[in-house]
Amino acid sequence: MKESIIEIIESITGEVVKEDTDLIEEGILDSFDMVSLVLELQDAFDITIDVSELLPENFESVNTIAEFIDKL
Secondary structure (H helix, E strand, O other): OHHHHHHHHHHHHOOOOOOOOOOOOOOOOOHHHHHHHHHHHHHHHOOOOOHHHOOHHHOOOHHHHHHHHHHO
């Protein structure tokens, strides 16, 4: 799963990321990228992400995104 998340993020941002890269703090994900990321994650993992779940702590890194998807 994490490899797929990395591929999605890299395709959206053009940045190389690792599992523990702080995507928000390092400015890799901006608000437009977040929208694209959410749409791609929903398609890739057949999940629905509610607006109330769009919290920075759910998208800090590949690891936190994977944990968030597991909870869904």
